[in-house]
Amino acid sequence: MIEAAMLWNEPNNKSHWDPELDPEWRLFAEMVSAAGHAIRAENPSLPRVLGGISPIDPGFIRRMERAGALDAVDAVAVHGFPLDWNLWQVHEWPAKIAEIRAVTHLPVWVSEVGISTFGAEEVQRWGVDRTAELLIGQAPRIHWYSLYDLPREWEATTRHREAEGSSYYRHFHMGLLRQDGTPKLALEAFARHTPALGLCQWFHYEDHRLDEAVAWMKHLGVTYLRTGLSWADSFRPNALDWFDRQMRALEDFDVTVTFCFTPEHRGLAPHHTSPPQDPNEFAEFCAAMVRRYAPGRVSAAVHR
Numbered sequence: 001m002i003e004a005a006m007l008w009n010e011p012n013n014k015s016h017w018d019p020e021l022d023p024e025w026r027l028f029a030e031m032v033s034a035a036g037h038a039i040r041a042e043n044p045s046l047p048r049v050l051g052g053i054s055p056i057d058p059g060f061i062r063r064m065e066r067a068g069a070l071d072a073v074d075a076v077a078v079h080g081f082p083l084d085w086n087l088w089q090v091h092e093w094p095a096k097i098a099e100i101r102a103v104t105h106l107p108v109w110v111s112e113v114g115i116s117t118f119g120a121e122e123v124q125r126w127g128v129d130r131t132a133e134l135l136i137g138q139a140p141r142i143h144w145y146s147l148y149d150l151p152r153e154w155e156a157t158t159r160h161r162e163a164e165g166s167s168y169y170r171h172f173h174m175g176l177l178r179q180d181g182t183p184k185l186a187l188e189a190f191a192r193h194t195p196a197l198g199l200c201q202w203f204h205y206e207d208h209r210l211d212e213a214v215a216w217m218k219h220l221g222v223t224y225l226r227t228g229l230s231w232a233d234s235f236r237p238n239a240l241d242w243f244d245r246q247m248r249a250l251e252d253f254d255v256t257v258t259f260c261f262t263p264e265h266r267g268l269a270p271h272h273t274s275p276p277q278d279p280n281e282f283a284e285f286c287a288a289m290v291r292r293y294a295p296g297r298v299s300a301a302v303h304r
Helices: 026-042 058-066 090-101 121-135 166-173 186-191 210-220 239-249 279-293
Strands: 002-007 048-050 076-080 108-113 142-145 198-200 224-230 254-260
Touching (some): 048 076, 058 090, 090 108, 121 186
Parallel strands (some): 002 254
């Protein structure tokens, strides 16, 4: 069910980790180290991946190495959206991966890559083919973000919100399927590149799209998926029932599960981007989830 455990999401992006509370990322490195060792104690064969960085920054990887965090993981990951947010061009993807390989011996995953249909669906269709051409063979895991558009009534997970202008609204148009589940032009192009391409799809608490998403992924030939189990959600009523339902629904896929999001009452500040008051509490959550969904099972590490 779980082929890898990812520790956090975009830690060098202030939408996911508060740099004012942890300007040197020392607390983040301490948390990752505790969680990585806790996961290893539960399942020594389960690969641990440092949360995908955005922007792609070799300096951040070096910082994590100096802080000892890379000793607790088996791979690192990057996120890139050159046609929407990044200040580099799509053809630079191999060079961006090479920048990270130059500073670590660990495998480099692409745990989010995507293109919005904010401007035109034809751009996304072209981008799927070009991204596949550039990345297949360059990384052991390539998770396309995402299957579904973000529902307009939900907020995008970002500190900037509408202050970003059109950049904010691009968050809502990243799917291969529209909010109502109808296909976009890029869907057929994506299917031509599975199973080499996987998906990243976040499921919100008690997400109504779960079963339909599973059906679509099987139809598209997807074999591997990245999703999340939220530490913050674990404090909701009947959280384990939802986690169990989600993981049962995904049992036919190789799942990279991302552990992230600080509960408001357990952070240094009341926000999901805050460092926890006690990093061992996050480690205990990760260990409990591995114990429940990947209990000491033999899992082949994915290598470069």
